[in-house]
Each structure stands twice: as C-alpha cells, then as structure tokens.
Amino acid sequence: MEMKIPLPKEEDGPCSYCDMSRLCLPAGLPQSDLLQLEHIVGSRRAVPRGEFLYRQGDPFTRLYAVRSGHWKTVQRGQGGCLVTGFQMAGDLLGLDAIADGSHGCDAVALENSEVCEIPFGRLQELVAALPALLEQFHRALSREIRRQQAALYLLGNARAEQRLALFLIDLSARYAARGMPSERLQLRMSREDIGAHLGLTMECVCRLLARFRKEGWISLTGRHLTIHNSAQLAALADGAGQDSLA
Amino acid sequence: MEMKIPLPKEEDGPCSYCDMSRLCLPAGLPQSDLLQLEHIVGSRRAVPRGEFLYRQGDPFTRLYAVRSGHWKTVQRGQGGCLVTGFQMAGDLLGLDAIADGSHGCDAVALENSEVCEIPFGRLQELVAALPALLEQFHRALSREIRRQQAALYLLGNARAEQRLALFLIDLSARYAARGMPSERLQLRMSREDIGAHLGLTMECVCRLLARFRKEGWISLTGRHLTIHNSAQLAALADGAGQDSLA
C-alpha cells in the first residue's frame, strides 16, 4: 500500500487518457463533449522549478490545468506576500483573471511541472454549446470561491496550531483524492511558503511542526512528512487544544 | 453635492428601470439580452433587518441580486464566525453555492432590504444563449474570487490599523460607485460585525476608530462616520505607520 504511484504519462495525450481528468474540467462529461473539449485544449507547457507560469498583471488569454507537478499562487503587496494556494494535478490556474483580463497573482512552479493550456475565448464559446461543460465550469469557479472562503475562515479565526493542522489535513485529503498515499506526504513547498499561506512566520511553522512531532502526531525529516494520528490533527483543527466553548 | 440620493424605487420594475443595473448582472448588456434576462428574474423579496435570506447548508436554487439595503454573509465554524463580506445594491449573493448545490454561508439583512431572485437553472440556460451575458456572469464569478483574494491578503498580512483603513476605503469606494457620498458613511453593521470581517475583536475596532478620530482622519458618532483625510487612510492602508521596508 505504499507503492509509488505512477507519475502522469509524458507523452502527449488528450484528456481522455489523462489520469487527472476525473478531477479536472472534463470530470463527468459525456464522451462527445469530452472530444470537443480536447479540440480546444492547447499544447502542454513545461515549466521548470522556480519559474513563473504567469505574473501578477500579465494579460489573461488562457486558463491552465495542472497536468503534473506542484504550483503556488502568490499575491504580492507592499511589504508582504501571501500564498493564496498550492495547486496540484487536476487543479485550474488563472480563474481570478477573468474578472478584468489580467492575472491577479503570480503562478510559480514548485518543481518541474506541466500545465495544459486552455484558450479562454474558445472555452467560453464551447461552454455555451455544451451544457454539461458549462455546469462543470461554473462549479469549478464556485469551488474556488469556496476554497477561499475556507481560507478566510482559517486566517480570521484559527490559532496557529489549528491552521497548520487544517493545512496538513487538506493536503492529505487532496493526495488521497489523487490516489496517492495520504499519510506519507512529500512537501513540495518551503516552510516559508507554508507560513505565507497560513499567515504565520516560517519560525512559527517550524516550532509547530516540531511540537506535532514531539507529540507523536507526525514524523518529519526534511520535507518528508508522515501523519501518524490524523484523528488528533482533526481534533486540533476543530479547535481542541484550548477551552472548547458552547 | 451632499443631497440625498434617491432610494431604489419601490414599485416592481424590470432591470431596465433598476438604478443598480449598471453594477449588477445586466451591466453592459445589449437591450435585447436585457429583455430576456428580465424574463427569468423572479419576484423581489423583502427581508426585514436581522432576518436570514438563506442559511449555511440550505439547498441552492437561485442567486440573489441585492436590490436595496445592506447584507452580510457569515461563515460559522466551531467556536467562531467570520463575516466574509458586506453586500449592497447591485452585488450578487449565493455564488459560493454553485459548487455543491448548498449555501456555504448565511446571508443576513443588516436592515430592511430587498433582493431580486434569479433562478439559477434558468440563468444557466439563458447564459448559454447570450454570449454577452455569459461573459458578464463569468466576470462576476471571477470578481468574487478577486474580492476574496484581497480579503485573504488583508487577513494574512495587514496589521490591525491597515485592515481597518482598507475596510473604510473599500466601503467608501463602493458608495462612490453607487453615486452616494463617499465621505459620509452610515455604517450599517455593528463594531462586532466589522471585527468579525477583519479578523479582529470588537474592542480592537473600537480602539482603532477612536485613534483615527483622535488623529483627525475621521469623525464618528455612533454609526455615522465621516472621512476627513482619505489620503492618510490610504497611506495607512499601504503600510505606513511602521518601518517601510524596500
């Protein structure tokens, strides 16, 4: 049960053969719709670790679906920056750019990664013709809103240990959804990235991870993390570890 | 320049005659499209102050466009709650519910208010037929994502006085966009609501408002607030008031 999950195949393949279509835009689409969608999905694009897929302010022409690897989206402001999310296979990038035609954050590859390019103009045409795809697309947009609502709650209400617990649980669940082991996580992001995502400093993230390890909830060497007690993490995330009020 | 802006008219009127169509879903639509949209927009619904339009978990059947009054959306979790936004005329409510067919937060009227009901099924059909409306709808969804990204940045990076300054500036700008005086604001929400929106306690909001007043940036009696020095607020929001780094 700890065998290596095969990485996405390297050869060019349409969505039909993509491992991640189950999680991606094509999810649940009838075969005929899928074929039409494949027509407009452009070439794959490989981006080496640390490089930008797009930057804040870049003009918006297409969406991207993560094919392989890991990404972060970063919002930069005066004297601080926030990691708005970490994206993995099947996730969409660029949904925030539709609003005004320019990207609202940077997208950076955390490792050598690939995306599928989806020209937005053509997608919008196609979506009008295929009701199932339209629904799917709206759900994707709305899901992004939900994701961020959860993040807002986290930043507004949760104390540091809760945030980290929620982060680990979320990560674990997303790996599970991709058929990868949900207990053994290879963190692709730095402690600083995690901090910038959770509204904490790197040092605070370190200390908390150390505590979780000391308590035996997790074990951790470098960026390889194993969850030993997900129930305890879930309890923490639910607000245990302090006075539970009514 | 401080004349009372007329309130939205009380009689049933289609979007064509609605003061807020400029900011709402019909914005920029060709006349023919507008007529079709009017057909599917259902009746208006009046909700008295303090009542719920919908609750977290309620099944999702329609979107709502704010016709008059003010609203808040509240996300409740274990032992805490976060106000994810304040909505006023022209804003849409319920976009987060498309994801999974149930509402992700409560919508509460801050005063006696009205919404226009938009059956989502019919909107989705119509949107497929009217490209301009489709675009407009996608922009609305994406704008919601952007709004929340800004809120994430605020909660993750800004200190308390920055948050409050940004809040006041945002509120002021939204009133301005609605043709209402942007310097004289009648706050519709309690200090507690503001706190729950900014990730601060009510007490902290009070203290900061008191400080802003003492400094002369604003004046404030009860919930009536006047901005005297918006430039200073903008400077605060940009991170002044502490060491500005590179």
Add this chain to the structure above:
DNA sequence: CGCGCTATTGAAGCAGATCAAACATCGTGG
C-alpha cells in the same frame, strides 16, 4: 424611566512576531 443591547475604555496576559545564532542540506566546482 428603566431595561437591554451596543459601544467605549482600562489593565493584564499571551500567542505569535522578531531578532539572532546554530545547523542541516544540497548543488558546485576545485
């Protein structure tokens, strides 16, 4: 007029930030 709710102000405590220093890890070139 007095009750309940919202708002204000003060004092004390604490969670997390900041500053600082050691330490691991990794790619690179001698």
Add this chain to the structure above:
DNA sequence: CCACGATGTTTGATCTGCTTCAATAGCGCG
C-alpha cells in the same frame, strides 16, 4: 571526493500587538 557557499531549517530569547477580562457609558425602545 570533499570543501565551500548558498539556501533552507531549527531552536532560543525577547518583545509587542492584539486579545481577554472587566467595568462603565451611551443609545434606542418598550
């Protein structure tokens, strides 16, 4: 192969901004 520097991580000591707790004051409303 190892020395090296760069980068990322860990841990400690101190500091501070915000929370918490508490008490008072305004305000609306029956």
